Amino acid sequence: MVQLNNSNATIKLSTGALIPQLGLGTWRSTDEEAYNAVLHALKAGYRHIDSAAIYKNEGPVGKAIRDSGIPREDIFVTTKLWGTQHRDPKFALELSLKRLGLDYVDLYLIHWPVAFKADGFTTDEQFLSIPENPDGTRALDWNQEDPEAGWNFKKTWELVQDLPTTGLTKAVGVSNFSVNNLKALEAAGLKTPSVNQVELHPLLPQNELIKYTKEKGIVIEAYSPLGSQDSPLFTNKTLKVIADSYGVSNAQVLINWALKRGYVVLPKSVNPARVEENFKVFGLKQEDFDKVTNLVNEVGEKRLIVPNWSPFPTFE
Numbered sequence: 001m002v003q004l005n006n007s008n009a010t011i012k013l014s015t016g017a018l019i020p021q022l023g024l025g026t027w028r029s030t031d032e033e034a035y036n037a038v039l040h041a042l043k044a045g046y047r048h049i050d051s052a053a054i055y056k057n058e059g060p061v062g063k064a065i066r067d068s069g070i071p072r073e074d075i076f077v078t079t080k081l082w083g084t085q086h087r088d089p090k091f092a093l094e095l096s097l098k099r100l101g102l103d104y105v106d107l108y109l110i111h112w113p114v115a116f117k118a119d120g121f122t123t124d125e126q127f128l129s130i131p132e133n134p135d136g137t138r139a140l141d142w143n144q145e146d147p148e149a150g151w152n153f154k155k156t157w158e159l160v161q162d163l164p165t166t167g168l169t170k171a172v173g174v175s176n177f178s179v180n181n182l183k184a185l186e187a188a189g190l191k192t193p194s195v196n197q198v199e200l201h202p203l204l205p206q207n208e209l210i211k212y213t214k215e216k217g218i219v220i221e222a223y224s225p226l227g228s229q230d231s232p233l234f235t236n237k238t239l240k241v242i243a244d245s246y247g248v249s250n251a252q253v254l255i256n257w258a259l260k261r262g263y264v265v266l267p268k269s270v271n272p273a274r275v276e277e278n279f280k281v282f283g284l285k286q287e288d289f290d291k292v293t294n295l296v297n298e299v300g301e302k303r304l305i306v307p308n309w310s311p312f313p314t315f316e
């Protein structure tokens with residue numbers, strides 16, 4: 001058994017703000033689960049909560065933050081812009097803040113570089129949906145033949161990049177952006193996002209993206225760092241041998257591997273014991289770190305979260 005400590009590391013964003021390196025993910029959590037998980041996480045020492053409008057649990061997430069009794073300024077809160085509101089991100093952020101019951105968030109991200117058609121939408125139910133065409137395909141607000149003519153993520157970012165001036169969010173960034181999509185923002189002369197949140201675990205190590213974002217001062221955040229629901233990594237034998245040698249779980253090895261790689265890590269759990277377990281850091285030896293890094297060569301690369309935004313080339 002190794003010495004386990006609560007995580008207290010932070011990373012500096014391009015704004016100068018400090019972001020706690022380990023945060024709680026809240027995707028696929030029901031209202032009750034989200035409320036209890038966030039409250040429990042904050043009691044256990046977490047100071048970073050990652051949410052999104054489309055998770056449809058901003059209400060209970062915000063209530064747990066408010067009920068925790070922890071000063072608002074001591075908690076780093078993120079939420080995300082859904083595709084139905086790319087043409088008016090300020091309004092979308094105002095709605096998110098209303099649901100959260102907060103005056104501001106610390107970070108607001110474009111959730112995906114994909115906008116949806118949302119003509120005439122006015123209700124939460126409409127905004128927090130994935131609109132479809134009559135033939136069942138996704139109703140993208142994007143002109144495939146001439147992306148410059150239609151709406152596109154560069155236009156969304158042009159609006160989002162200035163949101164910190166409203167005071168509604170302290171920093172802004174993107175999520176699920178590829179190197180090419182980040183380069184497109186730069187080529188358009190737009191501001192550099194503070195953050196890019198992406199799927200990131202040993203089977204999808206994102207080395208090229210990490211190298212690029214490091215050069216540009218963009219902080220990477222890892223979602224699904226455990227390999228998501230029913231993760232193949234929970235039963236991986238190489239990981240299990242490493243985990244057993246420290247007396248920890250596979251999940252803890254995965255989180256500590258990610259922390260050692262130097263980016264923000266956002267494991268999701270609604271189970272109180274696992275929420276606590278995931279917050280513990282220990283010294284992962286270089287040789288074990290290298291074995292985890294090498295897993296992708298043993299098992300093969302695997303992207304686990306692949307929503308159908310066809311024909312938009314999300315990951316190229």
Ligand code: A2P
Nearest residue numbers: 224225226227228229251267268269270271274
């Ligand atoms: P649960 O919420 O019931 O704990 P990811 O963060 O990669 O998306 O992974 C989330 C998944 O991993 C969820 O299904 C979550 O279930 C599960 N999980 C989270 N922490 C642990 C842990 N320490 N051990 C095993 N499973 C975990």
